[in-house]
Amino acid sequence: MNIATHFGRTSKIMALSALLLVPSATVFADEAAFKKVCSSCHSGGVKGWMSGAPNVKKKQEWTEYHQRHNEEEMRAIVINGFNDHKVKGGCKSCSDDEINEALDFIFANTK
Numbered sequence: 001m002n003i004a005t006h007f008g009r010t011s012k013i014m015a016l017s018a019l020l021l022v023p024s025a026t027v028f029a030d031e032a033a034f035k036k037v038c039s040s041c042h043s044g045g046v047k048g049w050m051s052g053a054p055n056v057k058k059k060q061e062w063t064e065y066h067q068r069h070n071e072e073e074m075r076a077i078v079i080n081g082f083n084d085h086k087v088k089g090g091c092k093s094c095s096d097d098e099i100n101e102a103l104d105f106i107f108a109n110t111k
Helices: 003-021 025-037 046-051 059-068 071-080 096-110
Strands: none
Touching: 025 096, 059 096, 071 096
């Protein structure tokens, strides 16, 4: 194998490896939406403690919710409101897409 072939293969492997290390823009968008809409209740602060909202950092707190409702049902609850959960988490300016991005972040971190 000549040096040009070796260099070509090595650079391709390095480029592909770099892609695996860079989080997608979707991951950042989902987390940003979560922080905007859900974090005040679902990140373990006083507001979440007072309301009894499960903490996104504690998977075991979400077990009951995942057993009772599938993702589609949970999306409907958050978007439409249900019992103590406000419509869109109380975010009047949020689109359904933003809410779904926030829920994608929650699901990815609580299952």
